[in-house]
Amino acid sequence: MDKKKIFICGISTECCSYSSLIQNENDFEILNGKKLLKYINFNFSKYKNITFIYSKFYRSLPGGPVDKKFFLKTIENISNDIKKHTSIDGILFLMHGAMYVKGINDPEGYFIKKIRSKVSKECKLSLSYDLHGQMTDTIVKNINYFAAYKTAPHIDVKQTYSRAIKMLINGILNNKKNHIVWEKIPVLVSGEMSSTIVEPCKKIYKNLNIFNKLKEINDCNLLIGYVWADTKRATASAIVNCTDITIGKIICKKIALSYWNNRFKLVYDLQSYKLNKIFNVINNKKFTILADSGDNPTAGGVGSRIDVLEYVLKKKIQNVLFAGIFNEEIFRELKNKKNKVIIKDSISKKQISILIDKFYLKNDNAIVTSNNNTIIFTKYRKPFHYLNDFKELNINLKKYKILIVKSGYLSPDLKKLKADNFMILTDGFVTQDFKKIKNSFRKKPIYPFQGNFRYNITI
Numbered sequence: 441m442d443k444k445k446i447f448i449c450g451i452s453t454e455c456c457s458y459s460s461l462i463q464n465e466n467d468f469e470i471l472n473g474k475k476l477l478k479y480i481n482f483n484f485s486k487y488k489n490i491t492f493i494y495s496k497f498y499r500s501l502p503g504g505p506v507d508k509k510f511f512l513k514t515i516e517n518i519s520n521d522i523k524k525h526t527s528i529d530g531i532l533f534l535m536h537g538a539m540y541v542k543g544i545n546d547p548e549g550y551f552i553k554k555i556r557s558k559v560s561k562e563c564k565l566s567l568s569y570d571l572h573g574q575m576t577d578t579i580v581k582n583i584n585y586f587a588a589y590k591t592a593p594h595i596d597v598k599q600t601y602s603r604a605i606k607m608l609i610n611g612i613l614n615n616k617k618n619h620i621v622w623e624k625i626p627v628l629v630s631g632e633m634s635s636t637i638v639e640p641c642k643k644i645y646k647n648l649n650i651f652n653k654l655k656e657i658n659d660c661n662l663l664i665g666y667v668w669a670d671t672k673r674a675t676a677s678a679i680v681n682c683t684d685i686t687i688g689k690i691i692c693k694k695i696a697l698s699y700w701n702n703r704f705k706l707v708y709d710l711q712s713y714k715l716n717k718i719f720n721v722i723n724n725k726k727f728t729i730l731a732d733s734g735d736n737p738t739a740g741g742v743g744s745r746i747d748v749l750e751y752v753l754k755k756k757i758q759n760v761l762f763a764g765i766f767n768e769e770i771f772r773e774l775k776n777k778k779n780k781v782i783i784k785d786s787i788s789k790k791q792i793s794i795l796i797d798k799f800y801l802k803n804d805n806a807i808v809t810s811n812n813n814t815i816i817f818t819k820y821r822k823p824f825h826y827l828n829d830f831k832e833l834n835i836n837l838k839k840y841k842i843l844i845v846k847s848g849y850l851s852p853d854l855k856k857l858k859a860d861n862f863m864i865l866t867d868g869f870v871t872q873d874f875k876k877i878k879n880s881f882r883k884k885p886i887y888p889f890q891g892n893f894r895y896n897i898t899i
C-alpha cells in the first residue's frame with residue numbers, strides 16, 4: 441500500500457475588531473518542520489504508513505485585525521507548499537477561529553476553502569479550534585472532522601490537536617464515516633463569564649464527554665465564540681461529529697439548549713469591581729492579584745493602558761507590582777537617564793509622569809522602581825501569565841502586596857500562587873462592559889445584547 445500523506449498548516453489568532461493595532465508579519469511567528477512537529481506533541485512516528493508534511497502554522501498573540509494583504513500572503517505561501525506534493529490524503533488545520541480581516545466576513549472559512557481548492561475532492565480535512573472561535577456554514581461544508589478545546593482557561597490544547605489528528609487518521613486509514621452537524625446559539629459572552637472551571641459551563645462541558653460515549657457520536661463540541669469582534673458570524677455554537685445525522689442533530693440541539701437555558705447563570709468566574717471600588721475591597725494583609733481586564737492582551741487588548749497605574753499613584757497605594765505595561769517610548773527616555781519620565785498611552789490618550797528611583801533593563805523589559813512600586817514596561821506586547829516571566833526578570837513576587845496583571849480570568853500558573861484575586865472592570869478594547877462596545881453587525885437578537893426573546897429550537 442502506498443504511504444498516505446497528511447499536510448499540516450494553519451493560522452491562529454484572536455482579533456478584536458475595535459483595536460487600532462493591525463497585525464502583520466511582524467506579529468506572527470511561523471512554526472514549520474521539526475518545530476511544528478514538536479509543538480503539536482503528537483506521536484506521529486507511530487503511523488508508519490503515513491507521511492506527515494509540516495507546512496506553515498502562523499500564530500500570534502491575540503490583537504487587532506489582521507492586515508488583508510498579509511492574510512492573503514499566508515494563503516499563497518501555504519498553497520505554494522501544498523503544490524509541491526501530489527495526492528494529499530488529508531489536511532490538518534490548526535486555527536483559533538476568531539480572526540478578523542477587514543473586507544472578509546469569514547476569514548477562517550475563506551482560508552480553508554482556498555487551501556481545499558488545491559487538493560482533490562477525496563482529500564479529508566480536519567480542523568482544530570479554540571472554543572472562543574466562530575463557526576460558519578462555509579467552514580462546515582469544507583471540512584470532514586472538527587475538534588475544539590473543552591477547557592477555558594485552555595489546558596487541553598494538545599489533546600484537542602490529538603482528537604483532530606486521530607479522527608483524520610481514522611478517516612483516511614479505516615474510511616470511518618463522519619458527518620458534521622451544527623447549531624448556532626444566540627448567546628455571546630466573554631471568556632470570563634463562561635469559564636469551564638465554574639458552573640454552569642463546568643457541567644455543560646462535562647456532558648460533552650457523556651454524549652461522546654454514544655455509538656453514533658464521534659466528538660461533541662461547544663463554542664462560546666468571541667464577543668469583541670463586531671461581525672455577522674459572531675455567536676456561540678454546538679458542533680457534533682457523528683456517524684448518524686439524525687442522532688447527531690438531536691445531540692447537537694441538546695448541547696445548544698443546555699447552554700441557552702443557562703445563559704442567565706453566565707457570570708464572571710472571579711469577584712469583579714470597578715477601579716474606584718477595588719482597593720476598598722482587598723485585604724491589605726494578604727497578597728492579592730488584580731486583573732486589569734479591559735486591556736488584556738490575551739483577549740485582544742493592546743496592553744498599554746495606564747488607567748490603573750494613574751489611579752494607584754493618585755491614591756498613593758504602595759507595594760504594587762505592575763506586570764506589565766507595553767510602552768516603547770519609555771526606553772528612549774530611560775536611555776537619557778532622566779529621573780522623571782512622562783508615560784503616554786496613545787490608545788487612551790492619557791499621560792502621567794513618574795519619578796524613577798532606580799531601574800534596570802532585561803530582555804526588552806524596563807523594570808522601574810518608583811515610590812515603593814515596581815512597574816515593568818515592555819518593548820513588545822507581553823502578558824505576564826507565567827511564573828517564569830517574573831523569574832526571568834529576577835522579580836520576587838513575595839516582596840509585593842499587590843500584583844496587577846493585564847488579564848481576564850487568571851492563568852493556571854498565576855492561580856498556583858493561591859493569592860486572593862479579583863478582576864478590575866476597566867476600560868479598553870476588550871472591556872467587560874458590553875454596553876460600551878459597538879454593535880452594528882452582530883445578528884439580532886443575541887443575548888445579552890438583546891434581552892427578552894425566544895430561541896427557536898426544538899428537539
Ligand SMILES: [Zn+2]
Pocket residue numbers: 570571572594
Ligand atoms: Zn480561547
